[in-house]
Amino acid sequence: MTNPVFERLSALAEPFRVRLLRVLAREELAVGEIARVLQSPQPTVSRHLKQLDAGEWVLRRRVGTATYYRMVVEALPEEARQLWSVVLAGVEADADAASAWAEDLRRLDGVVAARVADSAELFRRLGGRWDDVRHELFGDTFVLATVAALLPPGQRFADLGCGTGALLPVLAGAASVVYGIDREAAMLEVAAQRTSDLPNVELRQGQLDALPLPPVSVDVALCQLVLHHVEEPGRVFREVARVLAPSGRFVVVDMVEHEREEYRDTMGHRHLGFSLDAVRGFASACGMRLLSWRAIPADPAALGPSLFVAVVGR
Numbered sequence: 279m280t281n282p283v284f285e286r287l288s289a290l291a292e293p294f295r296v297r298l299l300r301v302l303a304r305e306e307l308a309v310g311e312i313a314r315v316l317q318s319p320q321p322t323v324s325r326h327l328k329q330l331d332a333g334e335w336v337l338r339r340r341v342g343t344a345t346y347y348r349m350v351v352e353a354l355p356e357e358a359r360q361l362w363s364v365v366l367a368g369v370e371a372d373a374d375a376a377s378a379w380a381e382d383l384r385r386l387d388g389v390v391a392a393r394v395a396d397s398a399e400l401f402r403r404l405g406g407r408w409d410d411v412r413h414e415l416f417g418d419t420f421v422l423a424t425v426a427a428l429l430p431p432g433q434r435f436a437d438l439g440c441g442t443g444a445l446l447p448v449l450a451g452a453a454s455v456v457y458g459i460d461r462e463a464a465m466l467e468v469a470a471q472r473t474s475d476l477p478n479v480e481l482r483q484g485q486l487d488a489l490p491l492p493p494v495s496v497d498v499a500l501c502q503l504v505l506h507h508v509e510e511p512g513r514v515f516r517e518v519a520r521v522l523a524p525s526g527r528f529v530v531v532d533m534v535e536h537e538r539e540e541y542r543d544t545m546g547h548r549h550l551g552f553s554l555d556a557v558r559g560f561a562s563a564c565g566m567r568l569l570s571w572r573a574i575p576a577d578p579a580a581l582g583p584s585l586f587v588a589v590v591g592r
């Protein structure tokens with residue numbers, strides 16, 4: 279007969295089973311739920327669970343047709359508990375395993391959230407982890423559509439230097455027409471694929487200092503992360519003043535002044551960001567005014583310099 283210590287060692291010698299046990303030490307889960315948390319096929323999960331069950335690492339509970347598994351460390355035999363604490367300490371000290379574990383926990387929260395019927399209980403339980411669950415369940419891009427719905431409907435937008443057109447579908451939801459303008463055919467091709475089912479998006483190839491738009495044809499012009507590429511931004515402002523309706527707005531999003539000289543060589547930047555005074559100067563030189571300027575709180579995950587959003591009008 280095999281000495282049980284070798285069976286226990288063998289059960290914990292597989293990283294997947296250790297991950298599985300860590301999750302089950304947190305939460306009682308059905309096989310399908312475990313599969314979602316660990317992003318593994320159910321047969322794989324079942325195979326590993328079978329071995330853990332045989333070694334009495336997990337407790338089983340049947341509810342109707344479903345079986346739920348959990349690990350109760352306190353209920354393990356003394357030697358198994360000691361072995362588990364050694365393995366756990368080793369895994370917790372491993373930086374790579376730490377980020378994978380954080381991902382497992384995020385998915386675990388999502389799985390548990392999906393089955394908690396009472397929302398008050400759900401939010402009490404999640405607290406500050408709701409942001410992660412929201413990201414897990416819905417991603418982040420829908421927030422743009424939420425904010426776009428706040429815009430007054432029926433306006434004419436122009437996205438100047440639209441690039442691959444990430445903003446065009448968002449703007450299209452609130453606009454009568456959205457012009458996406460860029461000088462690069464390769465960018466416009468991607469934008470065209472992205473907006474192929476949006477009849478109110480018009481893509482036009484052209485330069486920002488000679489906009490392919492008639493006078494007074496736009497209510498809101500947007501220039502996001504483009505102006506620092508333009509040799510003479512004042513010429514773009516002049517063109518915007520030509521195409522903008524009298525009550526129109528020009529929204530500029532760009533980097534605040536910074537000192538990353540290397541961006542000139544690595545990304546062809548012509549300007550190392552812009553100060554409030556510089557934007558005010560461009561506006562007043564073509565008969566417009568800087569109406570507002572706001573620093574955008576830096577995204578903790580972002581590596582680039584801070585951004586600002588400026589609104590220019592008459």
Ligand SMILES: C[S@@+](CC[C@H](N)C(=O)[O-])C[C@H]1O[C@@H](n2cnc3c(N)ncnc32)[C@H](O)[C@@H]1O
Binds near residue numbers: 439444460484503
């Ligand atoms: C950094 S990308 C930004 C794209 C988009 N606005 C965004 O926020 O993702 C800059 C875009 O501006 C375009 N661009 C730069 N200078 C331009 C100019 N003078 N006229 C037209 N497009 C220009 C480039 O082709 C590129 O697609």
